[in-house]
Amino acid sequence: MKKTNKKWKRNLKRDWQLYLFLVLPLLYIVIFAYLPMGGLVMAFQDYKPRLGFLKSEWVGFDNFIKFIQSYNFKNVVGNTLILSLYSIVVTFPLPIIFALMINSIRNGKLAKITQTIVNLPHFISVTVLVGIIFQLFNARTGIYGIAYEAITGEYPKDLFASAANFRHFYVWSAVWQNFGWDSIIYTAALSSVDTSYHEAAQIDGATRLQRVRHIDFPCIIPTVIINLILRMGSIMSIGFEKVFLLQNSLNLKTSEIVSTYVYQVGLSASGTSDFSYATAIGCFNSVVNLILICSVNKIASKYSETSLW
């Protein structure tokens, strides 16, 4: 005990400047990340702002049970899972295929120009992206409506009024925005493929497609597996922003996911806000997430050296 104390003192004397560097970041992380985690106690209380954390009544797991037994539970969790899985199925393979293609074409200039173009939409904000969708697919004023009218002579139905369309808009706009950007990591992995494999295969008369299939693709499999596993780990953590912006009263049946529901219950002016209940829902989601990421990371570290921690 005394020995470690001494060691600490010696180290502190030697490295005090380094610890000084860390003071602000540590203060920040404690206040803005760990204090809100402490705030999670609300989920186990019947929190009343005027009573505060100390005097509000404790209710145990009541809020969690209320959520799990509610009609909305199945709906909201189901929507989150479906949207997430649909996203992964579509947005995961496309960047890989694109990277394999762009890596195999022989015109370096075209490859460069293409990459610049397809990377661009990644930097468009969610607000603008959703704005573009609303503008272009508007049944009267958008290019979709105008083209439909020019061909058939009548205006189409409002695409945004249908709950079924919400998921397609969400997923395919993500494809449009990110397939180029997501392919960067694969093109990087492909650039390190040993050229002697290709030369040997060419001498043996392998076609380009065969080389892509049997040389390029196996080389990026480790990257693919890690990315897939990490994607699976974040299956419950679909972001609030884009879903919220695409949401309207007509598509709520498919568009109400956990994070938007938390907002709806806790902060939205239209509802009577229930802080404790909303926190419990958010907490439920965070815990499920944490378990998912941890288990998925265990699998990841089994398959390769690289894992999250």
Added chain:
Amino acid sequence: MQAMKKSKLKLSREDKIYYAVCYTIIILLSLIVLYPMIYVVSASVSSGTALMAGEVWLFPKDITFLGYKTILQYKNVWIGYRNTIFYTVIGTFINVVMTLLCAYPLTRNNLMGRKQIMMLFTFTMLFSGGMIPNYILMKKLHLLNTVWVMIIPGALSVYNMIVTKTFIQSSIPEELLEASKIDGCDDIRYFFTILLPLSKAVIAVISLWYAVGHWNAYFNAFLYLTDKELYPLQIFLKEILIQSKVNSELMDPEVALAMQNLQLILKYGMIVISTLPIFCLYPFAQKYFVKGVMIGSVKG
């Protein structure tokens, strides 16, 4: 790349088909990505009548800058632009300082408690208090409806900190530290005179990431701000593009008739002027963005 050297080799029939398919798909994909962007720009400078008549498919028709003129008269756009620039500049500066402050000590292997501190930071990437506790915290700290709520709660991104740390560990040799220690240089001086100049590349990467993040952010403003004077551009965009709220100050009776069509091109114009700064920056910054993805992919 290696294929280029072999380009004089005669192609087999299968290869010809493969390349034909490849080129077609790649060019098609670029066009699909490009088309909506070109259309938005074209629509923003076309006349609303031409747009509604379906005369604009790719290039603008009856070129007019009426939409942009109207936008520039719109007070909220100026407020939004001013605030966004302020949040981006100050926010990014604080972000970069915080990130470097945090990353540098954690690159030092013999720092006691390094592992524990690192855990403290990475855990926040996996778990958080969530929306409501955060909201209550901002309220209790009296940050609601202040400029600072747009800057301080996101002052440090742990992911960017790890990217920076990885960069320092992998590209700045430890011998440099030992050599300067022998010359009597302390940690603070080493940081300013040696580490900072050598970390220019990663500083560029994280500054760009932070800046784009600030420019595009609307979530914090949406939750924590109700004062119009503090709104960033993205919130006004949300009102105009998504809720179709065009302020009555635009409803000058003289232009009331042309208003319907004007509103349409005005929205396209808003999309353009809000995204333009990033798109102008992008071609020059592309290599840094890509580099950042590479450093980031080394770990996790």
